[in-house]
Amino acid sequence: MQDIHYIIENQATVEANVTARGVKSDISGLIAVYEKLKSAKQELEGLQAQSNKIAKDIPTADDKATLVAEGKAVKEKIKDISDTVTTLDEQYKELMLTVPNGLAEGTPEGLEDDSNVPIKHFMEPTKFEFTPKDHLELGTDLDLIDFEGGAKVAGNKFYFLKNDAVLLDMALQQFAMNKAVAAGYTPLLTPDLARNSILEGVGFAPRGDESNTYALEDQDMSLIATAEIAVGGLHSKEVFTEEQLPLRYAAFSHCFRREAGAGGQSSKGLYRVHQFGKVELFAFTKPDQSEAVHDEILAIEEDIYQELKIPYQVVRICAGDLGAPAYKKYDIEAWMPGKGEEGEYGEVTSASNCTEFQSRRLGVKYADKASGRNEFVHTLNGTAIALSRAMVAILENYQNADGSVTIPEAIQPFMSGKKAIQALSADGVVAKKSA
RNA sequence: GGAGGAAUGGCAGAGCGGUUGAAUGCACUAGUCUUGAAAACUAGCAUGGGUGCAAGCCCAUCCAGGGUUCGAAUCCCUGUUCCUCCGCCA
Numbered sequence: 001m002q003d004i005h006y007i008i009e010n011q012a013t014v015e016a017n018v019t020a021r022g023v024k025s026d027i028s029g030l031i032a033v034y035e036k037l038k039s040a041k042q043e044l045e046g047l048q049a050q051s052n053k054i055a056k057d058i059p060t061a062d063d064k065a066t067l068v069a070e071g072k073a074v075k076e077k078i079k080d081i082s083d084t085v086t087t088l089d090e091q092y093k094e095l096m097l098t099v100p101n102g103l104a105e106g107t108p109e110g111l112e113d114d115s116n117v118p119i120k121h122f123m124e125p126t127k128f129e130f131t132p133k134d135h136l137e138l139g140t141d142l143d144l145i146d147f148e149g150g151a152k153v154a155g156n157k158f159y160f161l162k163n164d165a166v167l168l169d170m171a172l173q174q175f176a177m178n179k180a181v182a183a184g185y186t187p188l189l190t191p192d193l194a195r196n197s198i199l200e201g202v203g204f205a206p207r208g209d210e211s212n213t214y215a216l217e218d219q220d221m222s223l224i225a226t227a228e229i230a231v232g233g234l235h236s237k238e239v240f241t242e243e244q245l246p247l248r249y250a251a252f253s254h255c256f257r258r259e260a261g262a263g264g265q266s267s268k269g270l271y272r273v274h275q276f277g278k279v280e281l282f283a284f285t286k287p288d289q290s291e292a293v294h295d296e297i298l299a300i301e302e303d304i305y306q307e308l309k310i311p312y313q314v315v316r317i318c319a320g321d322l323g324a325p326a327y328k329k330y331d332i333e334a335w336m337p338g339k340g341e342e343g344e345y346g347e348v349t350s351a352s353n354c355t356e357f358q359s360r361r362l363g364v365k366y367a368d369k370a371s372g373r374n375e376f377v378h379t380l381n382g383t384a385i386a387l388s389r390a391m392v393a394i395l396e397n398y399q400n401a402d403g404s405v406t407i408p409e410a411i412q413p414f415m416s417g418k419k420a421i422q423a424l425s426a427d428g429v430v431a432k433k434s435a
Numbered sequence: 436g437g438a439g440g441a442a443u444g445g446c447a448g449a450g451c452g453g454u455u456g457a458a459u460g461c462a463c464u465a466g467u468c469u470u471g472a473a474a475a476c477u478a479g480c481a482u483g484g485g486u487g488c489a490a491g492c493c494c495a496u497c498c499a500g501g502g503u504u505c506g507a508a509u510c511c512c513u514g515u516u517c518c519u520c521c522g523c524c525a
Contacts, residue, residue: 045494055506059453071505
């Protein structure tokens with residue numbers, strides 16, 4: 001959400017932003033509704049003032065009956081106007097929700113993800129002396145991932161992790177969490193459910209065709225699509241002191257996404273699933289801190305993938321691919337040898353600066369000493385590690401000619417020093433290496 | 436899931452249907468006093484919106500949303516959260 005006064009004073013800029021993002025938002029309609037709402041409110045307040053005055057005068061008045069009658073008359077008028085105000089207010093709020101955040105300077109133009117701009121590379125794409133498998137094949141051959149079982153229990157795009165994949169998953173959680181804690185982030189395990197009002201505040205649509213979240217029947221709640229939702233809501237309607245900021249969290253949660261219609265070759269296997277675990281970085285900052293914290297979040301993300309020694313590129317996200325809350329966003333795309341025909345980069349993290357967009361909706365402020373007023377904080381979020389996609393990257397990049405998968409050195413300590421995942425024979429014993 | 440109780444300013448804690456946005460204490464801020472500090476004293480101290488150059492004025496807010504009334508922190512209904520007890524349970 002943006003400030004209505006800013007929108008009115010900078011209508012052209014806001015409209016250009018809407019166009020650049022390729023979203024639908026009727027700015028002039030919004031302004032018209034706001035003006036109508038304002039004048040209706042002023043009328044209402046005038047009547048309320050009258051009503052208050054009459055009520056105040058009654059105890060000391062001689063002719064109480066006349067005043068009571070007058071009060072009743074005013075009350076009737078108030079009822080009419082307040083209905084109008086309610087209707088206009090609903091329209092106003094609905095329209096406000098369609099206005100996306102502003103764009104940071106230097107945001108690439110473009111509506112689709114092919115307009116995102118790579119700005120940095122780490123390592124060269126992995127080369128193999130043999131024909132590499134994709135993670136699905138590796139997952140089956142090494143008995144690590146069971147999609148059929150997942151489908152039987154919960155449906156397509158659900159899965160069981162098995163054997164060393166389980167230990168690898170947990171090791172990655174610990175590895176990423178330790179990194180974040182070392183960087184000063186407070187560890188957090190969050191609820192996997194949240195009230196729909198929180199989803200809306202963070203910028204997710206809890207219901208409707210475009211919604212990517214699972215709503216609970218009969219309850220005003222949804223499964224969270226990311227810990228960003230839970231942590232964003234954690235401090236809603238609170239006012240921080242300047243000393244408390246920046247406030248930084250590393251939150252683990254499960255993430256549930258409907259991903260309706262997102263099938264196809266580009267999202268096979270673990271790459272796009274309905275449920276995965278994720279350690280999310282989230283920060284509440286003063287406005288003048290958010291840029292530095294944004295860089296810090298990206299640096300932590302890069303550090304994690306650098307220590308895992310997985311080739312990646314950092315991309316700056318273009319206007320159309322940003323998402324409504326984000327003002328500026330970077331993704332890390334890891335090299336995935338099994339993606340596409342000959343390997344492709346695939347998104348494994350993102351880091352967004354949402355400036356005031358979420359804090360306005362959630363009501364998160366801080367007491368600003370300089371102005372003496374309560375101002376909105378900035379919120380930022382980024383992925384420390386999304387376990388399913390990290391798993392894809394590790395399996396595919398670390399595979400060996402003999403079908404085994406080396407465990408990245410950085411996480412060996414979290415797997416009891418284990419160095420590789422070997423194929424199991426049918427009876428569960430490690431198979432002999434094929435020479 | 437069942438039965439009770441509670442929710443008021445940063446905290447504690449009053450509050451009768453009628454000048455109560457809200458007593459009082461603590462905390463906090465500024466000032467007086469003091470060599471300095473403490474103590475004491477004096478003053479200030481909620482949020483959001485509207486309007487105005489400004490001082491100010493107006494509206495809303497005592498968990499949230501409805502209702503009764505000329506008038507609600509106070510009465511009624513619903514929801515939320517917390518506490519106590521019972522049941523169930525990893």
